[in-house]
Amino acid sequence: MKETLEQQIARMEAEYEAVRAATVQVENELLASKETAVSRDRTVEVTVGPQGNLTAVKFLDGKHRTMSATALSAAVLEAAEKARERMTRRVADTFQGLAQSMPGLGGGLDLDLDRLLGLSADGRGVPAKRPARPLHDELHED
Template sequence: MQESLEQRLARAQAELEATEAAVARIESDLTAATQTVTSRDRSVEATVGPQGNLTGLNFLDNKYRTMSASALSAVVIETVEKARERMARKVVTAFEPLAGDISGPSGLGQLDLAQMLGVSPDEPRNARRRSAKPLHDELHEDL
């Protein structure tokens, strides 16, 4: 027996309301989320909010006093970038259950949040950085 149009609309409306409620819960949870990362040399600690905005930057143990300006800049940029990548992965992971297959009548197909945000939940940390020239060299060359 085929579903009537009213039954399909009611089911679609219920699914939409459930999805909207799930999105609201996730957004509420992420509103207060932060991600803190400490640099490899333990000289800098960066904290970002759910949208990747820098919310805190700490210089640890006065190590920055012995660093050159270009080295300190490179460590800050690398640490903030790492915190943003981790936060983006956290956001992707939170929304993944809702992304899935959205083919439906619109025919949109798979929604890949990781690709949209430019991160891969499976990508090892610093995978992109290893293939690129070290950041401190780039800063040094620009000076």
């Protein structure tokens, strides 16, 4: 039996509402998410929010008191990068799963999340190198 136009519209509206509700739920979950990582030398623990922003830095076991500023800075940056990589992967996996779980969208939604999130070819959250563009900061007077 062939679907009438009204039935098609009703089905599409129901699918849209399901997609919208799932998207809102995923967005709320991601907004509340955090990732934490520890530096290799176990001196620093860093927590980042859903956009990679630092939300906490914790110095472990007082080791930071004997470190040089350069070494401490490197440990903080290393832990922050690890946490950001994990968060980026979590966001990418979440949206990829969402796209694949939606009826009628899974095959038709072509998201290149690695490209959108700046992931490198190995899947880590390291931004790929962007092509250099010349700066256009000249002043032009009329």
